[in-house]
Amino acid sequence: MNEDDLVRSLRERFSPRIGDDAAVVGPQVFTTDMLVEDVDFTAATPLDLVARKSLAVNLSDIAAMGARPRYALLAIAIPRSMTDRLPSMIDAWAAAAREHSIEIIGGDLSRGDKLVISVTMIGEVCARPLLRSGARPGDRVYLSRPIGAAAAGLQLLQSGISGNGYAERELVESLIRRHLDPEPEVALGMKLAAIDEVTACIDLSDGLSTDLNRLCEASAVGARIEKGRIPLFPDLEAHVRSLKIDLRQCVLHGGEDFALLFTSSLTESEMSRRAGRPLFAIGRITTSREVLLADGEQESPFPPAGWDHFRSGAEG
Amino acid sequence: MNEDDLVRSLRERFSPRIGDDAAVVGPQVFTTDMLVEDVDFTAATPLDLVARKSLAVNLSDIAAMGARPRYALLAIAIPRSMTDRLPSMIDAWAAAAREHSIEIIGGDLSRGDKLVISVTMIGEVCARPLLRSGARPGDRVYLSRPIGAAAAGLQLLQSGISGNGYAERELVESLIRRHLDPEPEVALGMKLAAIDEVTACIDLSDGLSTDLNRLCEASAVGARIEKGRIPLFPDLEAHVRSLKIDLRQCVLHGGEDFALLFTSSLTESEMSRRAGRPLFAIGRITTSREVLLADGEQESPFPPAGWDHFRSGAEG
Numbered sequence: 001m002n003e004d005d006l007v008r009s010l011r012e013r014f015s016p017r018i019g020d021d022a023a024v025v026g027p028q029v030f031t032t033d034m035l036v037e038d039v040d041f042t043a044a045t046p047l048d049l050v051a052r053k054s055l056a057v058n059l060s061d062i063a064a065m066g067a068r069p070r071y072a073l074l075a076i077a078i079p080r081s082m083t084d085r086l087p088s089m090i091d092a093w094a095a096a097a098r099e100h101s102i103e104i105i106g107g108d109l110s111r112g113d114k115l116v117i118s119v120t121m122i123g124e125v126c127a128r129p130l131l132r133s134g135a136r137p138g139d140r141v142y143l144s145r146p147i148g149a150a151a152a153g154l155q156l157l158q159s160g161i162s163g164n165g166y167a168e169r170e171l172v173e174s175l176i177r178r179h180l181d182p183e184p185e186v187a188l189g190m191k192l193a194a195i196d197e198v199t200a201c202i203d204l205s206d207g208l209s210t211d212l213n214r215l216c217e218a219s220a221v222g223a224r225i226e227k228g229r230i231p232l233f234p235d236l237e238a239h240v241r242s243l244k245i246d247l248r249q250c251v252l253h254g255g256e257d258f259a260l261l262f263t264s265s266l267t268e269s270e271m272s273r274r275a276g277r278p279l280f281a282i283g284r285i286t287t288s289r290e291v292l293l294a295d296g297e298q299e300s301p302f303p304p305a306g307w308d309h310f311r312s313g314a315e316g
Numbered sequence: 317m318n319e320d321d322l323v324r325s326l327r328e329r330f331s332p333r334i335g336d337d338a339a340v341v342g343p344q345v346f347t348t349d350m351l352v353e354d355v356d357f358t359a360a361t362p363l364d365l366v367a368r369k370s371l372a373v374n375l376s377d378i379a380a381m382g383a384r385p386r387y388a389l390l391a392i393a394i395p396r397s398m399t400d401r402l403p404s405m406i407d408a409w410a411a412a413a414r415e416h417s418i419e420i421i422g423g424d425l426s427r428g429d430k431l432v433i434s435v436t437m438i439g440e441v442c443a444r445p446l447l448r449s450g451a452r453p454g455d456r457v458y459l460s461r462p463i464g465a466a467a468a469g470l471q472l473l474q475s476g477i478s479g480n481g482y483a484e485r486e487l488v489e490s491l492i493r494r495h496l497d498p499e500p501e502v503a504l505g506m507k508l509a510a511i512d513e514v515t516a517c518i519d520l521s522d523g524l525s526t527d528l529n530r531l532c533e534a535s536a537v538g539a540r541i542e543k544g545r546i547p548l549f550p551d552l553e554a555h556v557r558s559l560k561i562d563l564r565q566c567v568l569h570g571g572e573d574f575a576l577l578f579t580s581s582l583t584e585s586e587m588s589r590r591a592g593r594p595l596f597a598i599g600r601i602t603t604s605r606e607v608l609l610a611d612g613e614q615e616s617p618f619p620p621a622g623w624d625h626f627r628s629g630a631e632g
Contacts, residue, residue, distance in 0.1 A: 006402075006425060013410050014420035023421035025387060030421055032436060034391040036428045071341060075350040075391075075434040086322075094329050104330035105339035105346055108434075109322060112352045118391040118424075118434035120348060 003206075003308045004214065019218065020132055021064035021203055022123065029123040031061040037114040047085045048092035049180045050117065055096045057205065058121035059184035060258040064203035066130035066193025067123035069102045069186060074119055077112025100186060127194040130262070132218035135200035139263040139285040141223055142271060144185050146280075147208060149233040151254020152245045153179030161243055171235050172243065178233070182258045188275065192262060195274050201262035207253040207306020211261055213291050214304075219263075222290040225283035225302060227252075252293070255307035319522075319624045320530065335534065336448055337380035337519055338439065345439040347377040353430040363401045364408035365496045366433065371412045373521065374437035375500035376574040380519035382446035382509025383439035385418045385502060390435055393428025416502060443510040446578070448534035451516040455579040455601040457539055458587060460501050462596075463524060465549040467570020468561045469495030477559055487551050488559065494549070498574045504591065508578060511590050517578035523569040523622020527577055529607050530620075535579075538606040541599035541618060543568075568609070571623035 010018050017023035022031035035041060035054050055072060062069045074093065078086065097104050102121070135141075153175035156162075163172040185203070192198045202215045208230070216223050230251055240247045264271055268281040283294075293302035326334050333339035338347035351357060351370050371388060378385045390409065394402065413420050418437070451457075469491035472478075479488040501519070508514045518531045524546070532539050546567055556563045580587050584597040599610075609618035 003425060007423075010406070010420075010423055013406055014413065014423075017419070017421045018423065023387075023389075025421060030387065030389055030436075030438070032389040032391045032422055032434075033424050034393060034426050034432075034434060036393045036426050036432075038429070039393070039427050071339075071346065073339075073346055073348040073436050075348045075436075077350060077352045077355075077432055090326070090329055097330065103333070104326075105333045105341060106348055107323075107326055107330075107334065108349050109319060110350050110352050111355050112430065112432065113354070114429060116350075116352075116393055116428065116432045116434075118348075118350060118432075120346075120389050120391075120436035122346070 021061040022067070024065070024125065024129045027125050029062060029065045029067045029125060029129060030120065031058055032118065032120040033057045033061065034116060034118040036116050045180065047082065048088050051089040051092035052096045052181055054117040054119045055093065055100070056182050056184050056258065058119045059100055059186055060182070060203040060205065062121055062123035063184050063186045063189030064130065064201050064260060065123065066127065066189045066201065067125050068190055069100055069121055069123045071103050071105045071122040072097070072119055073106040074104060074117065075108040077110045077116040079113060079115060080111065082115055126190045130189065130193050130198065130201040132200055132202050132215045135215060135219035135221050135263040135285045137221055137285050137287040139199050139265050140268065140281040141212070141225060141283040141285060142262050142264060143231060143280045143282055144188055144260040146231040146233045147204060147257040147259050148236060148247065148251035148254055149175050149178035150182060150256040151250035152233070152236060153177070155245055155250065156243060159244060163239070163243060168239055168242065171239055175233070175236070179256065182256060184258055185260045188260060191275050192260070195264070197266045198262055198264045201260055204257040204259045204261050205255060206308070207255045208251065208261070209253050209302055210304040210306030212302070215261060215263070216291050220289070222286040222288045222292070223283055224286055224292045224294055227293055227295045229280065229282045231280045253306040337377040338383070340381070340441065340445045343441050345378060345381045345383045345441060345445060346436065347374055348434065348436040349373045349377065350432060350434040352432050361496065363398065364404050367405040367408035368412045368497055370433040370435045371409065371416070372498050372500050372574065374435045375416055375502055376519040376521065378437055378439035379500050379502045379505030380446065380517050380576060381439065382443065382505045382517065383441050384506055385416055385437055385439045387419050387421045387438040388413070388435055389422040390420060390433065391424040393426045393432040395429060395431060396427065398431055442506045446505065446509050446514065446517040448516055448518050448531045451531060451535035451537050451579040451601045453537055453601050453603040455515050455581050456584065456597040457528070457541060457599040457601060458578050458580060459547060459596045459598055460504055460576040462547040462549045463520060463573040463575050464552060464563065464567035464570055465491050465494035466498060466572040467566035468549070468552060469493065471561055471566065472559060475560060479555070479559060484555055484558065487555055491549070491552070495572065498572060500574055501576045504576060507591050508576070511580070513582045514578055514580045517576055520573040520575045520577050522571045522624070524567065524577070525569050525618055526620035526622030528618070531577060531579070532607050536605070538602040538604045538608070539599055540602055540608045540610055543609055543611040545596065545598045547596045569622040
């Protein structure tokens with residue numbers, strides 16, 4: 001059983017509202033995401049960044065719904081040894097809450113052997129909720145920004161490679177920052193919800209292949225992605241060899257980019273103009289249920305191969 | 317720093333809505349509570365009961381606000397070894413959700429070394445939100461039902477004492493059940509909210525001494541509790557010696573009874589009549605800020621000495 005099987009069974013048992021990035025209830029959306037020590041971060045990760053990220057991952061879910069984030073609740077299990085670092089985590093939550101104009105309205109604190117942070121976030125539907133299920137054949141598939149950086153940053157953290165020379169070290173730092181301190185696309189999400197021609201949306205939390213397949217399954221469509229059109233993080237490609245980064249893995253399957261992946265009937269130039277910033281058309285939605293990756297003339301299946309929270313224990 | 321100090325600092329840093337059993341936002345209340353393996357339950361606890369209890373503790377917070385529970389979100393970290401027990405937990409959540417007419421609208425699943433269940437619950441304000449802060453000098457202090465059973469059940473689980481003879485074994489079973497499968501006072505909470513003379517309310521999650529002091533502090537009042545008036549679980553007193561139960565500890569400081577502790581200007585008979593069930597006046601709210609326990613002629617301070625989630629690591 002993988003994460004998607006489980007979500008499907010929860011949807012059947014609990015509520016048809018389960019299955020999007022957040023649950024829509026009237027004018028509100030609700031989402032919850034948990035970060036677990038040694039699964040989502042290590043003891044070496046700065047705790048203020050873990051605190052920030054615990055909000056960011058939820059903000060990204062709200063963004064994918066095109067909603068405005070309003071309130072958050074924090075439930076935390078914390079080991080005794082980390083208690084003295086709690087004030088700096090509280091500072092980080094307070095700063096991030098101010099930055100995104102959200103109010104932290106409740107919490108629960110418990111002891112635990114490992115640090116666990118569970119955040120529930122409540123958003124306000126703006127124009128309409130953006131769902132995963134609206135993509136139509138012929139729509140273009142869009143990415144909101146270059147991807148692969150967060151996964152590359154994680155690889156660098158794990159390998160300990162820090163780069164040679166000023167430019168490369170700068171690149172390494174900014175890749176690692178993308179992993180540790182991701183930027184949710186909150187403003188863009190709300191803008192997309194106001195554009196009628198945007199048909200479906202999901203945030204890239206578990207990798208392009210996995211999240212694209214989720215969007216296609218929810219919409220009962222297929223997609224054909226042109227590999228050459230996927231935007232890459234600036235300068236990443238040039239340093240792939242010396243930094244020993246598995247670029248293909250990072251871009252196609254790497255998690256936690258928190259870019260938005262969405263579909264729209266608009267052309268790339270029109271879409272970018274309406275959103276007021278460059279957006280990247282990387283392929284098309286198709287009638288066949290197949291999800292394909294085209295590399296020049298070659299076309300191959302593009303099944304989900306990204307992060308699976310629920311299977312990760314077996315792989316890790 | 318104990319749990320209450322921490323809550324006070326979160327209230328200052330994050331939101332004045334923090335500090336009641338749930339946060340009031342317009343017509344809604346929000347609460348979150350986390351259960352952690354080896355802190356709130358052990359590997360020996362049946363997981364379907366852990367699942368039920370994860371909802372019950374949140375339902376009790378909603379009850380204390382006099383609100384109607386509506387929606388819940390579950391975030392779960394689960395060890396690989398427990399995965400095969402997830403279906404029975406899902407059954408338990410689904411059954412408890414039906415029982416209380418709530419809808420589980422979202423969730424998150426992650427791996428973890430220990431089972432952690434974080435529930436966020438959303439309720440709907442009925443007549444008005446019941447707060448901790450409304451108690452007035454002269455009000456009677458009420459308990460919704462006999463207390464001490466859950467803590468006695470926990471002591472029995474820990475001691476392994478199962479009792480002698482049919483009646484005692486039955487008692488042991490029902491005490492343990494009170495600990496493992498607590499009953500939140502949802503219907504009563506809504507009824508109390510509709511009675512104008514009810515001035516303040518809190519649920520007994522951390523013990524009478526601790527939760528009474530919280531209510532008094534929030535209301536800027538004191539209280540004088542008559543020990544002899546505290547209702548005890550039927551037959552508990554008679555078996556205290558043979559079952560080696562520390563009755564004083566269980567009743568005065570034992571956690572997780574999930575009875576409601578509330579204040580009202582009504583007499584016991586009028587209060588019980590209006591609520592449609594027996595309720596127990598155990599003392600009075602006073603103008604002095606002291607919280608006192610009276611045992612016949614003797615009066616002594618009654619400081620918080622119940623469960624402190626945040627200090628429990630030091631004691632456990």
